[in-house]
Amino acid sequence: MFLGDKKLTAVSASASKDKNGLVHISLVNIDATKEQAINISLGDIKATAVTGRLLHSQKMQDYNSFIETGKIKPVSFQGASLSGGELRVQLPACSVVVLELK
Secondary structure (H helix, E strand, O other), X not given: OEEOOEEOOOEEEEEEXXXXXXXXXXXXXXXXXXXXXXXXXXXXXXXXXXXXXXXXXXXXXXOOXXXXXXXXXXXXXXXXXXXXXXXXXXXXXXXXXXXXXX
């Protein structure tokens, strides 16, 4: 993706571990038309389950307002799986996903 003459990475990510030892991974796909296949090596993390929430709309121009408060709302995300020490994610276009590894 490009913004003017600058190339932008379609996906950005961050991760954290909470006081209970659960790992949270946030993924953002800024590409308006293409889903992204993401593979993350978990290294020493021994996760046995992954759950997630998705924030997404079919139209990039959609937004919540005081009149339409629920146009975009978090829903359960089923596009993540664990396999052989790796987290695999199908990240929809123009979306934010927050995953929790247990």
